[in-house]
Amino acid sequence: MSKAAAVDRPPVPVAVRPRDERGAARAAPVGSARPGARERPPSAGPGPAEPGSAERRRAERPAAKRQAAERRPAGRSPRLSNRVAIGLAVRTALVVLLAMVTVQGLLAVAGVAAMFQGGEGGLLSWLAASVPVMAAAVLAAWWQGHRLARRLDRIGVTVDRARQTDAADGEAVPAGDEIGRLADSVRQLADSVAERERRLIASALSDPLTGLPNRALLADRIRQTIALSQRAGVQFAVAVLDLDRFKFVNDTLGHSTGDLLLKEVARRIRRSVREADTVARIGGDEFVLVLSGDAEAARTVSRAILEAMRAPLRHKDQLIDIGVSIGIAMYPAHGQDEVTLLRHADSAMYRAKRARSGEHVFDGEGSELQRSYLSMLGEMREALRNGAFVLDFQPKLELASGRIAGLEGLVRWHHPQRGRVPPGEFIPFAEQTGFMREITRSVVEQGARFSKALADEGLDLCVSVNVSALDIENDAFARTVMEVLRKYPIDPRRLCLEITESGVVSESDTSMKNLRAIARAGVRLSVDDFGTGYATLKQLQRLPVNELKIDRSFVTGIQKDRGNMTIVRSTIELGKQLGLKVVAEGVETAQEMRCLARLGCDEIQGYHLARPMPEAEVVGWLRMRQALYGSSPSR
Missing domain, CATH: 3.30.70.270 (Reverse transcriptase/Diguanylate cyclase domain)
Structure with a gap:
């Protein structure tokens, strides 16, 4: 085979480990194979040499030498050891010779010159006595230099490995003297650099809080x-x-x-x-x-x-x-x-x-929804200025007397293009953007204003409105409620603020301060959607609330669901023990209403009684209800 043909032969594939999280590729262990590479079938014995094998072996020799040098254990650096040893021996011999000449000179000056009294024989005797001493010094210096060079070589290998790998994994060097301490310092430095690099890589590719990829x-x-x-x-x-x-x-x-x-x-x-x-x-x-x-x-x-x-x-x-x-x-x-x-x-x-x-x-369809969300905040601001957020009112029935005991105001958005936007579409967005605080102030004002209008009509009813859990965390919320009461002078007991259970159990200093200030002013407080959160008895005892509202999920089909009936009965008993009124919402059938009456529920609210209605229709509905039923229980 020609040399050109040997060059065109594809090189022997070298197995490489996949990159680790540091991004550094490492050599694969002997016997590992690169993914996707064909395995060479095991040889059954010596066979005929392939054409061009000699050329390939000659091409592989430099690589083999490099690999052998990389595998050479620490301390095997003969050229470095000999150079250091010989240099140290020569320097030691010169120092010893200089020292001996200096000593003899000093002795001669002092009057002791025995070696010169014998003439040439005395000088030769002195040289003969000096040679063994110099030879011993040179050999000792050479041995010490060789030993020193080997240890320095080990330190060099440690540094090289630390530079090529994740940590310094060189051979240990005894730490009994300065060289050992130097080697230990090198290893510590390499470990520190490797650890710092690992931290940098980790911070660049992972979340520092959870440790997950970023x-x-x-x-x-x-x-x-x-x-x-x-x-x-x-x-x-x-x-x-x-x-x-x-x-x-x-x-x-x-x-x-x-x-x-x-x-x-x-x-x-x-x-x-x-x-x-x-x-x-x-x-x-x-x-x-x-x-x-x-x-x-x-x-x-x-x-x-x-x-x-x-x-x-x-x-x-x-x-x-x-x-x-x-x-x-x-x-x-x-x-x-x-x-x-x-x-x-x-x-x-x-x-x-x-x-x-x-x-x-x-x-x-979600892309269109997200695009509509981008414009929703601006539309909500415009709606608030134009009074497009209005309340529809749903009556609440007192089961013991059959009287209408109050009304709950439910916020609605009358959009000029979309029509009536359900609360589920804009309330979560308003809470996420913080705009819910603006909506809440408008809702509280509308509730207080309508309560005053009902009082002017001679109707003694409490109007409830919903406030966000984020509102009670606002330092200025209690002050906002007081400003509304001053703007619409009503009996504070005619206004009730409903807060979800998850909101009232936070027990933060700000929320407790707001709730206590509002309660001291006489405004009633209600825990809405009770049973869906995780309020404890201890927390309910501390909260200045007047009412518990059982979530509709426990009321639906209560006469058929023993589990829901058990939860509702326990809630009613808990409310009575704490001196709280219990209201069941989402009542849609007469069977549900009768079951709740037997369990001792105080009030109900739901489609069975009436659907939410605009403010203009409420007074007419109440007059009609009074004319039909008077004060007799509803059937």
Whole structure:
């Protein structure tokens, strides 16, 4: 074979380990093979040499020499050892000779010159006596230099290995003298540099709070998964997970509790996904998952995560409800790159949050919804200026007397293009953006104004309005309520503020201060949606509340569901023990109303009694009700 043909032969593949998280490639152990490379069949014995094998062996010799040099153990550096030893021996011999001449000179000056009295024979005797001493000194110097060179060589090997690997793994050098201490310092320096580099790499590619991959590493993982999916012709999912009410947890319980919640969420997600899946945190309360398999497999993992989040997080004496919303986008159906997949998964997540469904697979409609959200804040500001946020009122019936005991004002948005926008579409968005505080002030003002209007009509009714849990965390909330009462001078007992259970159990200093100030002013307070949160008996005893409202989920079909009946009966008994009025909302049938009356419930509210109605229709409905039933119980 010609030399040109030997050059054209493809080089022998060298197995290389995959890059570790530091990005440094390492040599594979003997016997490992590169993925995708064909294995050479084992030889059954010596056979005929291949054509050109001699040329190939000659080409491989330099590489073999380099590998042998790399495998050479520490301390084997003969050229360095000889140079240091010889140099040290020569210097030692010169020093010894100079010392001997100096000593003899001093003795001669002192009058002791025996070696010169003998003439040439005395000088030769002196030289003969000096040679063994000089030889012994030279040999000792050479041995010490050789030993010193070997130890320095070991230090050099340690430095080289530290420069090429993650840590200094050179041979140990005894630390009994200065050289040993120098070697130990070199190893410590190499360890420190390697550890600092590891920390830099980790901080650049992982989230410091949860230890999960960050946005940069996530993008790389998605790109790699796309490349693998293209070659294999398979699909995978990108899921965006966002916590519900996380801002409320941060505002009420502090950022340290929020960090604890994020760590717990990360732990539960990792426990719910499969080994091949990727979990990353890209900022705030948002996590991203890369899930192998089809859409059904992704939904199965999502349901497992939702199930894992059902158990509340216990922090000190506080139970924190963990709610999440998950949006799913599939490759290649919903995007061909990581940017598009993340955008569509984020859109699906907002659909899940709006529908309170837990998880949602992208269907193309979410993009339009997100674009509408971009303009919603400006539209809400315009609606507030134009009075487009109005209250519809739903009556509450006192079961013992059959009287209408009060009304609850439910906020509605009359949009010029969209018509009546349901509260579920704008309330979560308003809470996330902080605009809910502006809406709440308008709602409280409308409730107080209508209560005064009812009093002017001779109707002694309490008007309830809903306030956000974020409002009671506002330092100025109690002052805002007092300003409304001064603007509309009414009996404070005719106004009731309903706050969700998750809002009143925070027990932060600000919320407790606001609630106590409002209660001292005479305004009634109600715990809305009771049973869906985690309020304890101790917390209810401390709160200045007057009323418990049982959530509709426990009222529906109560006469058939023994579990719901047990919960409602226990809630009613708890309310009576605490001296609180108990109201059941969501009553839609006469059977539910009768069952609640037998259990001792104080008031009911729901479609069975009346649907929410505009303010202009309330007084007429009340007059008609009074004319038909008077003060007799409703049937």
